[in-house]
Amino acid sequence: MDRVDNSLIALRRIIRATELYGRDLKQIAGITAVQFRALQIIGEKGYATAKEVSTRMRVSQATVTSLVDKLVRENMVTREKSETDRRQTDICITEQGRDTLENAPDPLQQRFVRKFAAMEDWEQTMLQAMLERVASMMDAEDLDASPVLDTGDIKH
Amino acid sequence: MDRVDNSLIALRRIIRATELYGRDLKQIAGITAVQFRALQIIGEKGYATAKEVSTRMRVSQATVTSLVDKLVRENMVTREKSETDRRQTDICITEQGRDTLENAPDPLQQRFVRKFAAMEDWEQTMLQAMLERVASMMDAEDLDASPVLDTGDIKH
DNA sequence: TCAGATACTTTGTCTATCGAAGGAAACAAT
DNA sequence: ATTGTTTCCTTCGATAGACAAAGTATCTGA
Numbered sequence: 525m526d527r528v529d530n531s532l533i534a535l536r537r538i539i540r541a542t543e544l545y546g547r548d549l550k551q552i553a554g555i556t557a558v559q560f561r562a563l564q565i566i567g568e569k570g571y572a573t574a575k576e577v578s579t580r581m582r583v584s585q586a587t588v589t590s591l592v593d594k595l596v597r598e599n600m601v602t603r604e605k606s607e608t609d610r611r612q613t614d615i616c617i618t619e620q621g622r623d624t625l626e627n628a629p630d631p632l633q634q635r636f637v638r639k640f641a642a643m644e645d646w647e648q649t650m651l652q653a654m655l656e657r658v659a660s661m662m663d664a665e666d667l668d669a670s671p672v673l674d675t676g677d678i679k680h
Numbered sequence: 681m682d683r684v685d686n687s688l689i690a691l692r693r694i695i696r697a698t699e700l701y702g703r704d705l706k707q708i709a710g711i712t713a714v715q716f717r718a719l720q721i722i723g724e725k726g727y728a729t730a731k732e733v734s735t736r737m738r739v740s741q742a743t744v745t746s747l748v749d750k751l752v753r754e755n756m757v758t759r760e761k762s763e764t765d766r767r768q769t770d771i772c773i774t775e776q777g778r779d780t781l782e783n784a785p786d787p788l789q790q791r792f793v794r795k796f797a798a799m800e801d802w803e804q805t806m807l808q809a810m811l812e813r814v815a816s817m818m819d820a821e822d823l824d825a826s827p828v829l830d831t832g833d834i835k836h
Numbered sequence: 837t838c839a840g841a842t843a844c845t846t847t848g849t850c851t852a853t854c855g856a857a858g859g860a861a862a863c864a865a866t
Numbered sequence: 867a868t869t870g871t872t873t874c875c876t877t878c879g880a881t882a883g884a885c886a887a888a889g890t891a892t893c894t895g896a
Contacts, residue, residue, distance in 0.1 A: 527808045528796050534811035535792075539695050541818035544738065547853090550882095558883065574844060582700065587884050589845055594882080611843040611892045636691075639817040640684050652683045654810040655690035661795040662697035703884085706851090714852065730875060743853050745876055750851080767861045767874045 535658075553628050555598075560628060562591050563600055563617070567625045571616040573606070600624060691814075709784050711754070716784060718747050719756055719773070723781045727772040729762070756780060 546557035555563070558581075565580055566572045578588045592615055595601045600621035606612035617625075640648060702713035711719070714737075721736055722728045734744045748771055751757045756777035762768035773781075796804060 527804045528793055531796065531804075531808045531811050532792065534808070534815040535694070537815035538691070538811070538818050539698055541815075542695055556882065575842085583883085584885055585844065586846085586886075590883075593845095606843095609843080609893070613844065636688070636814075636817050637684055640687065648683045648687075650806075651810055651814070652687045652690070654807055655687050655694070655814070658792075658807070658811070659690040659693035659697075661792055662694050712851065731873085739852085740854055741875060742855075742877085746852075765862075765874085769875065 549628070553624070555600075555624060555628065559591060559595060559600075560624075562588070563595060563621055563625055566595075566601055566615050566617050567622065571604075571614045573612045573614060575612070577615070595621070705784070709780075711756075711780060711784065715747060715751060715756075716780075718744070719751060719777055719781055722751075722757055722771050723773050723778065727760075727770045729768045729770060731768070733771070751777070 549560065550556045561581060562577055565577050574585055574588045574592065577592075578585045581588070583591075592601065592603065595615075596603060598620075599618055601618060602616050604614045604616055606614050640651070643651070705716070706712045717737060718733055721733050730741055730744045730748065733748075734741045737744070739747075748757065748759065751771075752759060754776075755774055757774060758772050760770045760772055762770050796807070799807070
């Protein structure tokens with residue numbers, strides 16, 4: 525009967541771990557988790573519109589504007605008026621932005637990845653299935669998950 | 681090979697769901713997730729010192745001060761000088777604070793709890809085990825997990 | 837062509853968070 | 867006792883993230 529409770533507690537611990545990691549990242553790498561998420565999205569194709577970032581991160585456009593302001597100040601990205609639709613602004617990643625993307629530390633994921641790799645094959649499969657199950661239990665809509673674990677793609 | 685990736689994506693979705701829920705809570709219930717966490721801790725015994733809240737939430741005392749300021753403004757808690765150690769301030773929950781604690785909506789947990797309840801017995805057990813496993817994969821230290829799912833204990 | 841939609845920025849406001857500095861009380865050691 | 871240290875809390879100033887509302891520029895469909 526308190527399987528639910530224990531499951532929820534575990535969930536809290538997981539979420540908490542990512543929160544704390546976000547704070548570390550800020551201190552260590554000089555970029556915040558949120559800025560990093562935005563940078564990741566921009567980095568995927570090398571550029572992105574504000575709208576796209578806004579939609580994918582699920583924040584308002586105003587928020588994206590101020591986020592991009594900071595990234596511009598830090599020379600991670602540049603703004604360039606779109607040629608095709610002059611209402612749009614392409615936010616383009618710079619060399620330095622790429623650099624940051626590639627070199628940001630990701631101790632949290634590494635910890636996960638390391639332990640994951642150490643598991644038995646069947647256990648990995650099971651874990652994946654379970655996590656996906658929980659995810660669909662918790663997010664109603666079909667969310668774009670990318671903006672969240674704060675920490676870039678996995679480097680194997 | 682991309683079992684890790686898919687697992688991480690699922691994890692991101694889970695975390696994202698809790699983030700979005702926090703924003704909803706704020707709009708609907710007029711209290712933010714963070715304030716709610718603090719209120720929960722205070723509510724456990726009916727009172728708590730700033731230090732205790734700070735330690736358990738893992739934020740600075742300065743943060744707790746401003747957090748408590750807001751809770752005081754909203755009549756959720758009161759400050760009272762401790763009798764035993766006059767450096768300390770007891771933060772005491774009020775009637776209204778208790779009320780908020782009891783009546784805050786927790787749609788996210790409810791969604792989880794509902795679906796959890798619908799699962800087979802063996803599946804519940806398995807899920808719990810898996811979540812606990814992931815939690816221990818992600819948090820190095822023995823964290824106090826309580827301040828995180830933003831949303832109070834489960835009402836069965 | 838022009839009215840409405842769309843994309844973005846600006847402005848102003850909130851919350852959450854921190855570090856540094858400081859007051860007040862408690863404790864410790866002579 | 868007195869003096870020095872530590873602990874607890876608050877104040878102050880700063881920053882990030884977030885949003886709403888209002889404004890600007892551009893596009894599109896009728």
